[in-house]
Each structure stands twice: as C-alpha cells, then as structure tokens.
Amino acid sequence: xxxxxxxxxxxxxxxxxxxxxxxxxxxxxxxxxxxxxxxxxxxxxxxxxxxxxxxxxxxxxxxxxxxxxxxxxxxxxxxxxxxxxxxxxxxxxxxxxxxxxxxxxxxxxxxxxxxxxxxxxxxxxxxxxxxxxxxxxxxxxxxxxxxxxxxxxxxxxxxxxxxxxxxxxxxxxxxxxxxx
Amino acid sequence: xxxxxxxxxxxxxxxxxxxxxxxxxxxxxxxxxxxxxxxxxxxxxxxxxxxxxxxxxxxxxxxxxxxxxxxxxxxxxxxxxxxxxxxxxxxxxxxxxxxxxxxxxxxxxxxxxxxxxxxxxxxxxxxxxxxxxxxxxxxxxxxxxxxxxxxxxxxxxxxxxxxxxxxxxxxxxxxxxxxxxxxxxxxxxxxxxxxxxxxxxxxxxxxxxxxxxxxxxxxxxxxxxxxxxxxxxxxxxxxxxxxxxxxxxxxxxxxxxxxxxxxxxxxxxxxxxxxxxxxxxxxxxxxxxxxxxxxxxxxxxxxxxxxxxxxxxxxxxxxxxxxxxxxxxxxxxxxxxxxxxxxxxxxxxxxxxxxxxxxxxxxxxxxxxxxxxxxxxxxxxxxxxxxxxxxxxxxxxxxxxxxxxxxxxxxxxxxxxxxxxxxxxxxxxxxxxxxxxxxxxxxxxxxxxxxxxxxxxxxxxxxxxxxxxxxxxx
Ligand code: SF4
Numbered sequence: 334x335x336x337x338x339x340x341x342x343x344x345x346x347x348x349x350x351x352x353x354x355x356x357x358x359x360x361x362x363x364x365x366x367x368x369x370x371x372x373x374x375x376x377x378x379x380x381x382x383x384x385x386x387x388x389x390x391x392x393x394x395x396x397x398x399x400x401x402x403x404x405x406x407x408x409x410x411x412x413x414x415x416x417x418x419x420x421x422x423x424x425x426x427x428x429x430x431x432x433x434x435x436x437x438x439x440x441x442x443x444x445x446x447x448x449x450x451x452x453x454x455x456x457x458x459x460x461x462x463x464x465x466x467x468x469x470x471x472x473x474x475x476x477x478x479x480x481x482x483x484x485x486x487x488x489x490x491x492x493x494x495x496x497x498x499x500x501x502x503x504x505x506x507x508x509x510x511x512x513x
Numbered sequence: 514x515x516x517x518x519x520x521x522x523x524x525x526x527x528x529x530x531x532x533x534x535x536x537x538x539x540x541x542x543x544x545x546x547x548x549x550x551x552x553x554x555x556x557x558x559x560x561x562x563x564x565x566x567x568x569x570x571x572x573x574x575x576x577x578x579x580x581x582x583x584x585x586x587x588x589x590x591x592x593x594x595x596x597x598x599x600x601x602x603x604x605x606x607x608x609x610x611x612x613x614x615x616x617x618x619x620x621x622x623x624x625x626x627x628x629x630x631x632x633x634x635x636x637x638x639x640x641x642x643x644x645x646x647x648x649x650x651x652x653x654x655x656x657x658x659x660x661x662x663x664x665x666x667x668x669x670x671x672x673x674x675x676x677x678x679x680x681x682x683x684x685x686x687x688x689x690x691x692x693x694x695x696x697x698x699x700x701x702x703x704x705x706x707x708x709x710x711x712x713x714x715x716x717x718x719x720x721x722x723x724x725x726x727x728x729x730x731x732x733x734x735x736x737x738x739x740x741x742x743x744x745x746x747x748x749x750x751x752x753x754x755x756x757x758x759x760x761x762x763x764x765x766x767x768x769x770x771x772x773x774x775x776x777x778x779x780x781x782x783x784x785x786x787x788x789x790x791x792x793x794x795x796x797x798x799x800x801x802x803x804x805x806x807x808x809x810x811x812x813x814x815x816x817x818x819x820x821x822x823x824x825x826x827x828x829x830x831x832x833x834x835x836x837x838x839x840x841x842x843x844x845x846x847x848x849x850x851x852x853x854x855x856x857x858x859x860x861x862x863x864x865x866x867x868x869x870x871x872x873x874x875x876x877x878x879x880x881x882x883x884x885x886x887x888x889x890x891x892x893x894x895x896x897x898x899x900x901x902x903x904x905x906x907x908x909x910x911x912x913x914x915x916x917x918x919x920x921x922x923x924x925x926x927x928x929x930x931x932x933x934x935x936x937x938x939x940x941x942x943x944x945x946x947x948x949x950x951x952x953x954x955x956x957x958x959x960x961x962x963x964x965x966x967x968x969x970x971x972x973x974x975x976x977x978x979x980x981x982x983x984x985x986x987x
Contacts, residue, residue: 345551345553346576347572347573347574347575347576347579348575348576348577349572349573349575349576349577349579349676349677350576351576352576352577352675352676353576353675353676355620355624355661356665356675356676358658358659358661358662359655359658359659361658362647362654362655362658365644365647370642370644375624375625375642375643376642376643376644378638378639379521396551396552396553397551397552399551425573426570426573427553427554427573429558429559430553430554430557430558432558433554433557433558433560435554437557438552438553438554438556438557438558439552439554440557441554441556441557441560442552442554442556442557442787443780443787446556446778446909447773447896447907447909448772448773448776448777448778448789448909448911449777449778449780449787450777450778450779450796452779452780452781452796453780454780454782456780456781456782456783456784456785457782458548458782458783458784460531460533460546460548460783461548461783461784461785462551464552483573483677484576484676484677487675513673513674
C-alpha cells in the first residue's frame with residue numbers, strides 16, 4: 334500500500350502551529366516513515382497534488398483573497414481536511430482585526446504609523462491579495478478534524494498525524510482539547 | 514512580446530511570498546519584484562487594550578521568533594511604566610532569547626536552507642527538502658533536530674512552553690531559575706556546539722565547491738545595522754544600535770528609544786511590507802541590511818571566544834571590509850549560533866542567574882515606551898503609548914525582516930538578471946531566485962504583522978502583459 338500523502342499550508346496565522354508540529358522533535362522521523370510529505374511550507378512542492386492527497390492540514394484563519402484560494406484548493410484536493418490551531422479553528426488572535434475594521438487597520442499601518450514617510454499609501458498593486466474580514470476555516474470550507482490550541486501541543490499533533498497516517502480518524506477530545 | 518514569470522509560493526521560508534519577473538522582448542529580465550502578500554493589522558487592533566497584555570499578544574505575530582516579540586514587548590512595557598527590570602531578570606530574559614536564536618538559526622540553516630546546500634540548488638524539487646535530507650544525511654538531520662530541541666527546551670524551562678511562553682512581565686520575569694534547571698541547560702551545551710561545528714564544516718565545503726555562485730549571487734553594497742555592546746561587540750538583547758555605511762564606517766550609534774530620529778519607512782504599492790531606511794540619506798540611498806550578515810558587518814568583534822575565532826575568518830573574506838555576498842548570510846548565521854550557545858554557558862555561570870530578585874514592583878509611569886532587541890532576523894522595535902489608565906493609544910512595530918525588505922527585493926532582481934538570460938527557464942534557476950529570498954531567512958509572519966504573508970509564485974509576463982509561464986511546482 335502506498336504511504337498516505339500529507340500536505341499542509343499556512344494562511345493568516347503565525348506559523349507557530351507548524352513549529353509545534355516540528356516540536357515533536359525526533360518523532361518527526363517516524364511520521365516521515367509512515368507518510369509521504371507532499372507540498373508543505375518546509376518542502377519545495379508548491380501546491381497539494383492535483384491528483385489529491387489523503388490529508389490536508391491548514392494553519393491560520395482566512396483574511397484575504399489569497400488565503401481563500403489556498404483553503405478552497407486544499408479542500409478540493411484533500412480527502413480529510415484538518416484545521417490546525419486556534420486561528421484555523423476560531424480565527425484566533427488575528428480575528429481581533431474584525432473589531433477595528435480592515436480598512437482602519439490598513440490606514441494605521443501604511444498611512445498613519447509615526448515612522449512612515451510621505452510615500453504612505455495603502456498598497457494596491459493587482460499582484461497583491463485583497464484583505465477581508467478574518468474567518469475561521471470552517472466558515473469558508475468544510476472541515477473534518479479540528480485541533481484547537483495556540484498552538485496545539487506537539488504531543489496532540491503527533492497523535493493526530495500518526496492516526497491519520499495509518500488511516501484512522503483521530504479523536505480530539507478530553508485532555509487532547511487542552512493545550513499547555 | 515514580453516513576459517512575466519511568477520513563483521508562488523516561495524517555499525522553505527517562514528511565511529508567504531510571491532516573485533514576479535518581468536521579461537523583455539529579447540528574453541532577458543527587465544525587473545523582478547518580491548511581493549509580500551499578507552496583512553494582519555496588530556498595530557491597530559491592539560489599540561484600546563491594556564499595555565501589559567502585549568507580551569502575550571505580540572508573540573502571536575510570529576511562531577518562529579515569538580520570544581523576540583515577547584521580550585521586546587516586555588522591554589517596551591518596562592519603559593512605559595517606568596520599572597527597569599533587575600539584573601537577574603535581564604539575565605534570564607537574555608538566556609531565553611539565546612534559546613530562541615539557537616532554535617531559529619539552527620532550523621533555518623539545516624532544515625530550510627540545508628537542502629539547497631547539501632542536496633544542491635538543482636536537485637529534484639520533490640526531494641529537495643528536509644525529508645530528502647533524512648534520506649541523504651540521516652545523522653546530520655538528527656543532530657539538527659536536536660539542536661533545535663536544545664534551544665526550544667531553554668525556552669520551555671524558563672517560560673513553561675516552547676511557543677508563546679509566559680515569562681517576561683513589565684518590570685522583570687515571573688519565575689526564577691532552579692539549580693537543576695540550570696544544570697539541565699548546561700548539559701546540552703557541548704552537543705549543541707558540536708552540531709554547529711558540523712554546520713560550519715558543511716558551509717566551508719559548500720563555499721569551496723560553489724565559489725562561482727557565491728561570487729555572482731546577489732552581491733551588492735548597503736548600510737548595515739546591529740545592536741552592540743559599549744565596545745561595539747555583538748549584542749542581541751540590550752544595548753545601543755549601530756549603523757555603519759557600505760565601507761563599515763559608523764554613521765550613527767543611538768539608543769533604541771530615539772529610532773524615529775534615525776529611521777523612516779517607505780511604502781511601495783506592490784508590497785504589503787514597508788521599506789525602512791536611514792532618514793538622513795533618504796530612500797533608497799539610505800537602505801541597510803540587518804540580520805546575521807548585517808550584524809557581523811556592523812560590529813567590531815564577538816565577545817565569546819569560539820565565535821570570535823570564526824568571526825576573524827568571516828572578516829577576512831573581504832579583507833576586513835563588509836561582506837556583501839548574500840549567500841554568506843548562511844555563514845554569519847552559524848557564527849551567531851555559536852555565539853548564542855557560548856552565551857548560554859556564560860549566563861548560566863553568572864552567580865545572579867539563580868537570584869530571586871526578578872521583579873521590580875516600583876513604578877514611575879511615563880505612558881510611553883520603546884523596546885528594542887536583535888531578533889534572529891535583525892533589529893526589532895516595539896513602540897507603545899498608553900493613556901493614564903494603561904489603555905494603549907498607539908502601537909508601532911518595525912520588524913526585523915522589514916529592514917531587509919529592500920535587500921531581499923534587490924537580491925531577487927539581481928539573481929533573476931544573473932541567472933535568467935533568455936531562452937528556456939529552468940526550475941533550478943527559479944530555485945536560485947527563491948534562494949535569494951531564503952538566504953535572508955525572512956520571517957513573513959513578522960513582517961506581515963501589519964503587512965502580508967508571503968507565498969512565492971513566479972510568473973513570467975510578456976511586455977504586453979500576458980503571462981508566459983507560471984512556475985508552480987506540483
Ligand atoms: S493558533 Fe496560535 S500558534 Fe497557531 S497560528 Fe494561530 S497564533 Fe500561531
């Protein structure tokens with residue numbers, strides 16, 4: 334049987350959930366044994382395989398058009414989609430922006446900040462993504478597994494990946510909902 | 514017909530970026546751009562919150578260097594409420610900071626850029642990653658994993674958790690170090706030094722085999738900036754900031770609190786990341802580099818013995834003048850890692866490290882504070898103002914990767930022009946363009962606290978605007 338394919342990406346988060354994944358230390362070598370790591374931020378493939386992956390993992394909420402594309406693509410190409418960490422599960426700290434408004438936040442950063450010079454203006458090149466309200470992953474696409482925590486403990490991520498890599502659904506409940 | 518190449522996302526960097534390369538009709542490169550494509554807005558949404566929450570909120574800017582934000586926030590809060598931290602608290606914060614430098618630099622060298630160095634720029638992208646490394650050099654990979662663990666464990670021992678620790682508070686820290694904890698940390702020092710030595714060996718071999726790449730890969734002059742000791746030695750936690758020009762002569766030495774007199778930020782419409790520069794020389798003449806290369810070009814020495822030995826070799830590269838080659842960021846990063854490990858040993862040997870005098874509870878409330886330190890990727894500035902109730906009225910953050918924004922853009926443009934010269938564009942060439950970004954170890958989560966996240970995509974665009982080739986790897 335071929336190894337199950339796993340792909341991951343980050344959106345509006347801090348990359349801390351991926352760091353917590355690496356915090357399983359030597360056990361990462363076990364996961365590499367069990368699964369085929371495809372496109373992730375630490376590998377060089379750019380997107381999850383068009384032919385699909387078994388498990389897609391997303392960190393971070395969705396706060397712009399580019400995140401939205403990432404979320405839809407990962408959903409379309411993954412059998413099981415995992416929301417990793419509070420940002421993906423609830424919106425997390427970046428969702429505080431919804432309380433002050435995206436435009437106000439952009440104005441503060443690019444026009445009003447005391448260190449800006451007179452070139453200050455909100456970047457608007459067509460190459461750039463457009464900013465939106467911050468949403469949790471499940472508000473945009475269907476999610477199969479939720480792993481809360483900021484970040485979730487390395488032990489819980491290890492448990493979940495190991496189950497998924499062996500074709501089982503992880504059960505994230507009781508003490509696995511706690512993070513330390 | 515002119516074309517555009519897009520590389521998106523740029524991989525093996527922290528965060529998301531995109532590169533577009535605009536081509537001329539003759540197949541040569543007109544200009545390459547690095548777009549940072551995320552914006553989160555911490556500066557605005559923290560307004561109205563109590564300033565003492567900042568050491569807990571701002572680490573969520575970045576999971577790779579949360580300790581930098583945690584400590585810069587605490588330093589700004591010390592200043593704002595007028596409670597200088599006692600010496601033992603500074604030592605403990607410094608120790609946590611060294612843990613972070615070790616894990617962040619170690620991970621970058623081995624796990625993110627290592628695949629280019631050990632497997633080659635032109636290796637198959639499907640295996641040019643840490644998994645490929647496990648296959649090619651399992652022992653080295655294991656040592657790298659353990660080096661990162663050593664750094665992360667220092668953070669956990671002090672702050673209760675590896676990420677987003679709860680440790681520094683305005684006026685000091687919330688926990689003293691126990692003798693057994695100190696001994697646990699000390700017990701890991703030798704193995705960590707050994708791992709960095711292996712890294713230095715890899716670097717030397719690689720530099721010998723790739724002298725040609727190093728020589729032509731994004732080599733350009735700029736200013737350089739670093740925090741320094743009173744004697745201009747390397748310092749990462751507390752001290753004045755030194756800015757030198759392209760020849761290494763000092764332009765300024767200033768306390769972090771007066772950063773607004775020295776630095777301003779420029780905005781370009783094509784990136785969510787701003788471009789800081791030296792005010793007196795204006796933009797773009799006043800641009801400078803920070804991070805490992807910037808620091809080792811801005812200091813006169815390194816105050817620990819093993820790192821100082823390597824520093825001498827580093828400085829000989831360009832006969833004592835600043836080293837301008839982007840690929841030497843990797844070498845500088847390893848030398849700094851060595852410094853951080855030696856500094857851990859020094860700090861643990863300091864009699865004050867076990868002191869319980871760790872919190873200053875007196876206050877002389879000023880309502881404004883600036884906290885500055887050297888994050889793994891360069892100078893980090895937090896600046897807060899609060900009203901008399903402690904509610905934040907303004908927050909300004911200039912992050913490490915921001916200072917390098919111009920240099921990264923310049924490096925991308927330069928590498929694209931050097932390696933893409935008409936005809937067919939090969940994946941390995943594009944990987945070199947990405948490596949130009951990667952060498953700076955950009956922290957795009959940090960940069961996009963205000964700004965964006967940075968996946969890299971390369972698009973080749975014809976002069977007419979149509980997309981000729983989009984490089985995505987799948
Ligand atoms: S949940 Fe926490 S650790 Fe994870 S991305 Fe969000 S802020 Fe970072």
